[in-house]
Amino acid sequence: MHTPIYFDNAATTFPKPQTVYDAAALAMRNAGGNPGRGGHPLARRAGEIVYHARETAAAMFGTEPENVVFTGNCTHALNLAIHGTLRQGDHVIISALEHNSVARPVAALAERGIITYSAAPVFPDSAETLDAFASLIRPQTRAVICTLVSNVTGQILPFREIAALCRSHGLRFIADGAQACGVIPVTLADGMDLLCTAGHKGLFGLMGTGMLLSRGTVPLTPLMQGGTGSLSNSLRQPDFLPDALEAGTVNVPGIASLDAGMQFVQRFGISHIFAHESALCEQVISGLRKIPGITVFRHADADYAPVVSFVHERIPAPEIGEQLAARGFCVRAGIHCSPLAHSSLGTETYGTVRFAPSVMNRPQEAEHFVRAVRQIVQ
Amino acid sequence: MQIRFLVRSETYTEKTRRLLERYRYHFSMQKTASREGCVYHFTVAGDADQLAALLNAARIPYQPV
Numbered sequence: 001m002h003t004p005i006y007f008d009n010a011a012t013t014f015p016k017p018q019t020v021y022d023a024a025a026l027a028m029r030n031a032g033g034n035p036g037r038g039g040h041p042l043a044r045r046a047g048e049i050v051y052h053a054r055e056t057a058a059a060m061f062g063t064e065p066e067n068v069v070f071t072g073n074c075t076h077a078l079n080l081a082i083h084g085t086l087r088q089g090d091h092v093i094i095s096a097l098e099h100n101s102v103a104r105p106v107a108a109l110a111e112r113g114i115i116t117y118s119a120a121p122v123f124p125d126s127a128e129t130l131d132a133f134a135s136l137i138r139p140q141t142r143a144v145i146c147t148l149v150s151n152v153t154g155q156i157l158p159f160r161e162i163a164a165l166c167r168s169h170g171l172r173f174i175a176d177g178a179q180a181c182g183v184i185p186v187t188l189a190d191g192m193d194l195l196c197t198a199g200h201k202g203l204f205g206l207m208g209t210g211m212l213l214s215r216g217t218v219p220l221t222p223l224m225q226g227g228t229g230s231l232s233n234s235l236r237q238p239d240f241l242p243d244a245l246e247a248g249t250v251n252v253p254g255i256a257s258l259d260a261g262m263q264f265v266q267r268f269g270i271s272h273i274f275a276h277e278s279a280l281c282e283q284v285i286s287g288l289r290k291i292p293g294i295t296v297f298r299h300a301d302a303d304y305a306p307v308v309s310f311v312h313e314r315i316p317a318p319e320i321g322e323q324l325a326a327r328g329f330c331v332r333a334g335i336h337c338s339p340l341a342h343s344s345l346g347t348e349t350y351g352t353v354r355f356a357p358s359v360m361n362r363p364q365e366a367e368h369f370v371r372a373v374r375q376i377v378q
Numbered sequence: 379m380q381i382r383f384l385v386r387s388e389t390y391t392e393k394t395r396r397l398l399e400r401y402r403y404h405f406s407m408q409k410t411a412s413r414e415g416c417v418y419h420f421t422v423a424g425d426a427d428q429l430a431a432l433l434n435a436a437r438i439p440y441q442p443v
Binding site: 035036037038039044047048050051054055064065066228229230231232233238240242243 | 386387388389390391392393396409410411415416437439
């Protein structure tokens with residue numbers, strides 16, 4: 001059986017670096033205790049693994065280790081941030097490219113009559129996008145919640161300018177960094193109050209990992225209460241980070257893998273990762289644009305992370321995706337959990353085919369991919 | 379001088395341990411499990427005021443014993 005060629009790294013990265021697999025296995029074999037519970041060596045070892053990962057994340061994203069909250073995924077982190085922030089009567093601004101991990105919790109709160117929200121269109125020109133956000137601010141606006149990079153088109157939003165806009169209006173900025181972290185330079189110094197990210201995409205950890213990062217100055221109402229191993233005689237959830245937002249047992253092997261993944265990214269260098277992946281995208285875009293009937297969703301004026309969406313004028317995206325899978329290529333074709341983005345693109349019926357390489361992919365694989373698309377549509 | 383204090387969070391305990399190691403303090407740490415959950419007992423050799431300044435600067439929530 002041929003090994004599939006994997007271009008679905010926007011969903012989750014594969015393969016992981018060997019150090020990631022090794023770190024998870026080592027944690028499972030040698031540190032099987034529950035961190036923060038019990039005074040025995042295996043609990044202590046697990047605690048050290050978890051703290052080391054906090055230190056790595058803190059150094060990478062510009063905060064203190066205790067301000068790194070581990071979650072099950074980016075959706076979990078975003079729900080912590082969104083439900084922990086918003087109150088009755090608040091208005092929020094999201095972008096028109098949001099993934100359901102932002103759109104659904106916001107829509108759910110609106111449906112319950114707790115908040116109202118507006119979706120800012122995203123233009124190729126950053127200044128126009130910023131104006132769109134600014135024009136939606138009203139007295140009740142409490143927060144801007146938006147992605148840093150679209151998971152459909154790869155467009156990079158002007159997030160530093162959005163952060164500055166939020167600061168000038170006293171708004172909280174909650175950022176979805178799922179597609180950005182590990183791919184483009186992002187730290188809390190860029191101005192977001194809360195940065196939510198997946199551990200299993202650009203940071204190369206295993207699935208089941210994510211983080212909520214802050215400078216520890218933003219109060220959040222916990223989404224869950226439960227055991228933390230601290231202040232156990234109290235029925236109140238601890239009010240200090242990370243315990244306040246980490247109820248229950250954390251995913252130690254996952255966190256160990258995430259630590260190894262972040263270290264891999266730091267060693268490789270985000271600029272090199274971005275350059276490598278972007279070159280593969282440019283190669284594919286160039287090839288796709290030579291195929292009659294193909295539309296690639298890239299605009300010359302916009303900035304992009306290495307994610308490319310395309311459609312064919314006759315063949316629906318899901319069918320192209322199926323045929324690519326039959327030829328051994330792993331891509332995601334459809335709505336990508338981002339109905340808002342596809343509404344913005346006009347692709348809400350069938351979605352798009354998404355090409356999302358990683359630093360593990362090679363130019364020959366990209367060449368084969370373009371050839372396969374050509375065979376399918378011609 | 380022997381300084382004793384408690385930390386009640388594993389995360390801050392690890393932070394404390396690394397801090398003390400970085401600044402080359404001689405110390406011991408004992409973890410006990412009680413009805414209050416895990417409590418981490420530190421015994422540090424050094425100047426109390428200097429140590430307090432270090433812990434406070436690092437925003438470590440500790441309880442002198």
